[in-house]
Amino acid sequence: MTSILMLSWEYPPLLVGGLGRHVHALATTLAAAGHEVTVVTRHTPGTLREEYAEGVRIIRAPDDAPRFEVRDGDLLAWAMAFNHTLTRAALRAARTGSYDVVHAHDWLVAHAAVTVRDHLDIPLVATIHATESGRHQGWLPHAHNRTIDDIERWLAHEAVRTIVCSDYMRDEVRRLFDVPAARVDVVYNGVDELRWFARPRAVAAARRRFADSDGPLISFAGRLVYEKGVQHLLAAVPALREKHPGLRVVIAGDGPYRADLEALATEGVTFAGFLTGHHLTALMGASDCYVVPSIYEPFGMVALEAAAAGTPIAVADTGGLAEIVDDGVTGVKFTPGSPGALADAVHTVLSDRDFARRLARRGRLKVRDDFAWPGIAAATLDTYDRARHHDAGRVTREAESVLAQLTPLS
Structure with a gap:
């Protein structure tokens, strides 16, 4: 059994695009297979701050008091505020459970994901569902577009493994962010027929x-x-x-x-x-x-x-x-x-x-x-296992390095 902490900026009933449906299907399929899944996402009026639904523990982080308007597509101020409240909610969740991996879905949760990784000392897996450069056909006209591109690059390098949804996206992530091929896994999106x-x-x-x-x-x-x-x-x-x-x-x-x-x-x-x-x-x-x-x-x-x-x-x-x-x-x-x-x-x-x-x-x-979800979830679990193996190897190498520097007692 694997214990997974997922971070996503949307989750049902709050749906903006396809990402929320993807995270929901992945989380519930993993839970149905016997794994422990916690999803930390943003709160929306009419929903509970914490609940168990379809086998998944869902924690919804409320907005902080100051309001940050989104203008002309610039999400940065809002995203930074959201990451603060998301981080606090994720760390509170960790008080009552331990996790094997943190899984970040897209750049909007990057800062929270890296903070949680460092605080809990668990491997970080990131799914990059799309890129800012791709969305704009390579044209990044404004400062916020270039910053989003930088956050995506940073997330891809901070993650021990990066998941993408197609061979096309694997090539794009490698080309744009110079991520080694050995660290990128292609896992198709699933569909509940x-x-x-x-x-x-x-x-x-x-x-x-x-x-x-x-x-x-x-x-x-x-x-x-x-x-x-x-x-x-x-x-x-x-x-x-x-x-x-x-x-x-x-x-x-x-x-x-x-x-x-x-x-x-x-x-x-x-x-x-x-x-x-x-x-x-x-x-x-x-x-x-x-x-x-x-x-x-x-x-x-x-x-x-x-x-x-x-x-x-x-x-x-x-x-x-x-x-x-x-x-x-x-x-x-x-x-x-x-x-x-x-x-x-x-x-x-x-x-x-x-x-x-x-x-x-x-x-x-x-x-x-x-494209049935059980197969997609199994492929995602393989990525989690590779991330945990890599992270364990890192810890072992660091320990051996420290031991090598110690002076033997005579």
Whole structure:
């Protein structure tokens, strides 16, 4: 049995993007396998400061009294304040238990993770879910962007092992941060297939709500930021509606780029806002094609979630998406940043119902065979074991060094 202390800036019911769902699934799967898991995260109104849920001990750190506004994407002041309260909560948790490893999820918990590692003298494992440089296509225009990049680099070097979600991200982390290849482990994100299978009644309701009775329905869900590429999906809508009269597009999600995207939208587009739970699964299940038009995508978990919902998927041929989708077998791919290529790929799915059914069937099977959470959790445990072995080796080497310097008694 391994005792794990996880640090994350989001955890259900507080969800901002895919990271919170990932941490929740990993934590509960490890707990179900008999390991002790404590997640320390931020408090949100209406939740308990501490509770046990689904076998996981959850400690939620309340904000400190001063308020730190987030302006123009600059999270640094808020993040530093959050790390103070997160550190205190994590160290309080350690009073009533001992841990074998601390697992940090992304740069927003880096300072707390390093402090906890040093205070408890346990190995630090870090998962870098995405990079600031990647999110901005290598352009770091502001001081806060460059600082986030530095924190990511620092976290990757402080961690005894770094987990990334794809071969693409492994190459990116090694290139950007000069982390030795031997210290980077690729562990894919997992998907709970059953969670994403919507009930027929809910699917029918979503179809009535969003679709035209005579036309196909395509959808997207995610945080509305530039790198998700929704602008290219919107640019493809007129061509798709010309080939498929009555076609409707639903954009689910929210984010800083929403107003700009709404200004680009043409007839047939609906912005549904942030959907959770069965509302999102029902939308996916009701769709004739689910589109992931990302410019930058470390993994692309939402594509697998849509596949688990039984929906044929069309994805940009980039990042982790290029690894997890087999073109023409489990989905179709298109050139990222090209509305024309996107429209052609979606048209291929919509114009051949038998082909679409084959894609959907094979996509669900791939999710079941390659991305089930028990296997992902087992791979993560292997990383913990390597981290503990490396840390024990470090302690032994340090002890031997001290002994070598002692003068034998005569």
